[in-house]
Amino acid sequence: MTKAGDDRPIMDHEYDGIKEYDNPMPRWWLLLFLVTILLVPVYYFAPGDIGHGAKKEAMYQKEMAAFKAAHPDAGGGTVTPEQMAAIVADKAEVEKGKALFAVNCVSCHRADGGGLIGPNLTDDYWIHGGTPVEIHTTIDQGVLAKGMPNWGKILKPDQINSLTAYVVSLHGSNPANPKAPDGVLVAATPAAAASAPAAAPAKTP
Amino acid sequence: MNARLDSFSYDDAIVRKFLFATIIFGLVGMLVGLIIAVQLAYPAANFGPIFAFGRLRPLHTNAVVFAFAGNAWFCGAYYATQRLLKTRMWSDKLSNFHFWGWQAIIVAAAITLPLGYTQAKEYAELEWPIDVAILIVWVAFAVNYFVTLTKRRERHIYVAIWFFIASIITVAVLHIFNNLAIPVGPLKSYSIYAGVQDAFMQWWYGHNAVAFFLTTPFLGLMYYFLPKAADRPVFSYKLSILHFWSLVFLYIWAGPHHLHYTALPDWASTLGMVFSVMLIAPSWGGMINGLLTLRGAWHKVVEEPVLKFFVLAVTAYGMSTFEGPVLSIKTVNGLAHYTDWIIAHVHTGALGWNGFLTFGMIYWLAPRLFQAPLFSKKLAETHFWVSTFGILLYVASIYSAGITQGLMWRAFDETGRLQFPDFIETTMRLMPMYWVRVAGGTLYLAGTVIFIYNIVMTWKRRPAAYDVPVVTAAPLDLSTPEPHAPAGTGVYARFVGLGWHRRWEGMPLFFSVMVLVAVAVASLFEIIPTFLIKSNVPTIASVKPYTPLELAGRDLYIREGCFNCHSQMIRPFRFETERYGDYSKPGESVYDHPFLWGSRRIGPDLAREGGKYPALWHVRHMENPRSISPKSIMPSYPFLLTNRTDFDGIQKRVDAMAMLGVPYGDAINHANQMARDQAALVAADIEKNGGPAGLADKEITALVAYLERLGTDIRQPAATAAAPAATAAATTPAPLKAGGN
Numbered sequence: 001m002t003k004a005g006d007d008r009p010i011m012d013h014e015y016d017g018i019k020e021y022d023n024p025m026p027r028w029w030l031l032l033f034l035v036t037i038l039l040v041p042v043y044y045f046a047p048g049d050i051g052h053g054a055k056k057e058a059m060y061q062k063e064m065a066a067f068k069a070a071h072p073d074a075g076g077g078t079v080t081p082e083q084m085a086a087i088v089a090d091k092a093e094v095e096k097g098k099a100l101f102a103v104n105c106v107s108c109h110r111a112d113g114g115g116l117i118g119p120n121l122t123d124d125y126w127i128h129g130g131t132p133v134e135i136h137t138t139i140d141q142g143v144l145a146k147g148m149p150n151w152g153k154i155l156k157p158d159q160i161n162s163l164t165a166y167v168v169s170l171h172g173s174n175p176a177n178p179k180a181p182d183g184v185l186v187a188a189t190p191a192a193a194a195s196a197p198a199a200a201p202a203k204t205p
Numbered sequence: 206m207n208a209r210l211d212s213f214s215y216d217d218a219i220v221r222k223f224l225f226a227t228i229i230f231g232l233v234g235m236l237v238g239l240i241i242a243v244q245l246a247y248p249a250a251n252f253g254p255i256f257a258f259g260r261l262r263p264l265h266t267n268a269v270v271f272a273f274a275g276n277a278w279f280c281g282a283y284y285a286t287q288r289l290l291k292t293r294m295w296s297d298k299l300s301n302f303h304f305w306g307w308q309a310i311i312v313a314a315a316i317t318l319p320l321g322y323t324q325a326k327e328y329a330e331l332e333w334p335i336d337v338a339i340l341i342v343w344v345a346f347a348v349n350y351f352v353t354l355t356k357r358r359e360r361h362i363y364v365a366i367w368f369f370i371a372s373i374i375t376v377a378v379l380h381i382f383n384n385l386a387i388p389v390g391p392l393k394s395y396s397i398y399a400g401v402q403d404a405f406m407q408w409w410y411g412h413n414a415v416a417f418f419l420t421t422p423f424l425g426l427m428y429y430f431l432p433k434a435a436d437r438p439v440f441s442y443k444l445s446i447l448h449f450w451s452l453v454f455l456y457i458w459a460g461p462h463h464l465h466y467t468a469l470p471d472w473a474s475t476l477g478m479v480f481s482v483m484l485i486a487p488s489w490g491g492m493i494n495g496l497l498t499l500r501g502a503w504h505k506v507v508e509e510p511v512l513k514f515f516v517l518a519v520t521a522y523g524m525s526t527f528e529g530p531v532l533s534i535k536t537v538n539g540l541a542h543y544t545d546w547i548i549a550h551v552h553t554g555a556l557g558w559n560g561f562l563t564f565g566m567i568y569w570l571a572p573r574l575f576q577a578p579l580f581s582k583k584l585a586e587t588h589f590w591v592s593t594f595g596i597l598l599y600v601a602s603i604y605s606a607g608i609t610q611g612l613m614w615r616a617f618d619e620t621g622r623l624q625f626p627d628f629i630e631t632t633m634r635l636m637p638m639y640w641v642r643v644a645g646g647t648l649y650l651a652g653t654v655i656f657i658y659n660i661v662m663t664w665k666r667r668p669a670a671y672d673v674p675v676v677t678a679a680p681l682d683l684s685t686p687e688p689h690a691p692a693g694t695g696v697y698a699r700f701v702g703l704g705w706h707r708r709w710e711g712m713p714l715f716f717s718v719m720v721l722v723a724v725a726v727a728s729l730f731e732i733i734p735t736f737l738i739k740s741n742v743p744t745i746a747s748v749k750p751y752t753p754l755e756l757a758g759r760d761l762y763i764r765e766g767c768f769n770c771h772s773q774m775i776r777p778f779r780f781e782t783e784r785y786g787d788y789s790k791p792g793e794s795v796y797d798h799p800f801l802w803g804s805r806r807i808g809p810d811l812a813r814e815g816g817k818y819p820a821l822w823h824v825r826h827m828e829n830p831r832s833i834s835p836k837s838i839m840p841s842y843p844f845l846l847t848n849r850t851d852f853d854g855i856q857k858r859v860d861a862m863a864m865l866g867v868p869y870g871d872a873i874n875h876a877n878q879m880a881r882d883q884a885a886l887v888a889a890d891i892e893k894n895g896g897p898a899g900l901a902d903k904e905i906t907a908l909v910a911y912l913e914r915l916g917t918d919i920r921q922p923a924a925t926a927a928a929p930a931a932t933a934a935a936t937t938p939a940p941l942k943a944g945g946n
Binding site: 007009010017018019020021023024026029030036037052055063067070071104107108117144146153154180 | 285288359364433439442443445471472479487493622776777894895
């Protein structure tokens with residue numbers, strides 16, 4: 001850096017008392033400028049994924065492919081009626097599901113499951129099937145056209161299981177002021193229907 | 206040398222006027238800033254339509270940028286320019302027109318923005334009549350300024366004047382081209398650009414508003430007031446020249462760094478990034494020239510609050526102009542964009558650089574303008590430390606908030622799912638930091654109150670009548686040759702000898718034209734390809750114009766300032782597509798006059814909001830967001846359920862869109878009826894699902910129709926939405942179906 005002693009005022013430069021020195025530009029500053037200019041071609045022609053050549057959409061496809069390779073079984077969990085029956089019968093699962101329901105579901109299905117924006121979950125009517133496996137599928141994959149999110153992308157598989165157990169446990173709880181029935185009447189209780197999944201109109205989106 | 210001397214005096218009355226406007230609007234702008242900071246931490250502080258975050262946020266930014274910083278620039282520029290040119294401003298009438306016109310514009314902004322009149326473009330929110338007024342006042346300012354340049358008694362123009370010239374010219378160019386719009390009513394217009402092009406123009410403007418309203422004018426102020434206060438010569442004339450021209454030329458290119466990973470084409474994004482990185486040195490040139498001017502005067506900094514303010518201002522400038530280029534690197538931006546990191550960045554610049562430079566300047570000016578000693582140097586010291594501590598609290602908390610939220614948005618758990626799928630969880634984590642920001646903002650504002658008290662007390666000590674000193678100077682004599690002959694003989698030697706630049710400094714109008722050329726060339730290099738290359742925006746056949754009702758709903762979205770908190774632009778990252786759906790394509794916003802991509806996600810992205818929730822969900826959520834999401838910080842909009850939709854005004858809006866080339870087809874003739882028909886369907890769906898009855902003619906229905914449309918076109922097969930008339934039915938399946946499962 002230029003030392004103070006090097007300062008040479010420029011003779012005819014004086015504006016309202018302000019003078020200017022003829023100091024050279026600091027060398028490190030010029031070097032910094034040069035480096036940032038040289039970075040332009042470096043960035044433009046850089047090979048691999050670090051430069052301009054890494055187009056954002058191609059990078060996204062790469063990221064998705066890498067994820068699929070690392071998680072080949074990603075996607076909704078599959079469950080058998082037998083597995084679901086065991087989960088639904090487990091009191092601990094119901095309790096875990098209750099906590100998850102309070103966080104994720106009450107804004108549309110109401111705290112007591114009586115229905116608000118989404119349907120009543122306590123009556124005998126089901127739009128997408130009332131067996132534990134069907135309820136599991138509805139939660140896991142959602143009904144996007146109707147505003148039911150695909151929770152399988154958000155919650156973990158065991159959380160979907162717990163939620164299913166809790167929803168099944170709500171049946172027949174008869175909350176006050178429930179939403180009007182919607183869907184198809186399923187005569188048997190969901191627990192009983194679990195043994196005969198084909199009985200309900202299995203319509204999943 | 207001419208023996209005759211002119212006698213004249215400087216117009217300091219205009220400087221005093223701008224000084225008072227600066228401190229009054231500084232107080233207002235910072236107060237509104239504090240209010241909106243509280244609103245983010247405590248949503249109950251949103252009141253009604255007028256005092257809600259979405260309408261007050263633009264008021265805050267406009268007030269601090271154009272009212273506080275703007276008046277500060279004019280205050281300093283009128284003082285410095287007259288003295289640097291040894292002449293009075295050419296026309297006192299034009300100076301006063303500039304002053305009163307500018308204040309009237311600020312008042313108009315302060316009224317219209319809270320009332321919901323906005324163009325929805327950041328820092329260019331003001332509607333078209335106010336934009337016209339700005340242009341007229343600006344032309345008056347420019348004419349006065351340039352004629353004054355020709356009336357100068359100093360042969361060469363000093364570097365401060367270069368920066369003022371560049372600012373005046375470029376702000377005019379930016380203002381005109383970003384605000385081109387078709388008026389729909391006395392206070393409503395649609396941008397002539399749409400989607401990608403509109404986004405490009407907006408950030409070409411937005412970034413350079415920062416450059417040419419908050420940076421170059423303040424460098425001009427620094428170059429006058431800092432050497433004056435330190436009583437030291439400027440460190441390097443050569444550095445001034447190189448950093449001035451490189452700054453002016455390079456800045457213009459940098460705008461697209463505000464749009465990394467959006468639907469803007471990759472080439473524009475790359476240009477924005479590399480030019481931003483090249484800006485480090487030109488920006489630091491200003492910082493170096495400022496700080497090194499203080500060599501041999503550091504002992505004065507200890508004693509003199511004015512210099513303390515200048516040192517912190519210049520240091521803050523250096524920090525934020527290093528950070529800006531870092532943020533413009535695509536990968537860094539991938540983390541920082543949409544978060545509070547950007548808010549922290551701009552506040553380093555605004556509170557530190559613009560605020561402190563203004564404070565230092567006014568502490569230096571006040572005793573000279575009011576012809577009385579400063580009321581209290583001690584209070585000025587207190588102001589310095591209180592406000593500095595305020596900046597530290599503000600910036601530290603908001604940096605933390607930005608990086609925290611950015612990292613939470615992109616976190617995956619071991620199963621590959623989003624670790625924080627619920628957006629509100631990422632918001633809640635920021636609340637303590639938002640409160641610390643409130644504390645920091647309070648301190649900064651407290652410092653400003655101390656400052657204003659000090660200045661007002663100084664003003665009270667003024668003499669009964671101001672002394673107007675008579676200045677004498679020799680008239681401009683251009684008959685003698687330039688004192689600096691070009692050094693050396695070779696082209697290179699002539700170039701680095703800078704004799705050519707010295708001659709330019711003696712030709713201010715030529716100098717101004719060269720600035721305009723630099724700015725225009727740099728702009729056109731980016732603007733022309735953005736508009737002409739077809740592959741920038743591949744068309745998507747299924748993307749259709751909004752129905753008349755959705756268009757009305759979109760205008761409500763704009764009126765309430767929803768875009769201040771919600772983006773509509775999903776970037777191609779897995780953590781975004783998992784959360785929001787497929788990334789946004791350029792072809793999806795071709796009918797968006799103006800674009801509404803947003804720049805900040807205080808709430809989640811809405812680009813694919815359509816069909817995510819039933820109409821009734823939106824009704825309840827708008828009425829009171831906390832009934833759906835208990836921790837939501839969104840303001841409530843219950844008035845949308847009672848306000849009537851202006852169906853009769855819809856036809857005009859559709860016609861204006863059609864004039865801009867939006868293929869409305871049949872809707873041109875009966876937009877009003879189409880809107881009523883669609884509103885009846887949406888309202889029936891809401892009622893059928895247990896929602897309130899009678900919403901068909903209420904604003905909420907239009908807004909819900911718009912929200913349910915967002916991002917859905919791309920899912921439609923092109924054939925089903927062939928005619929725009931059929932669009933209403935074809936593209937709004939969600940509200941027509943049962944709202945449950």
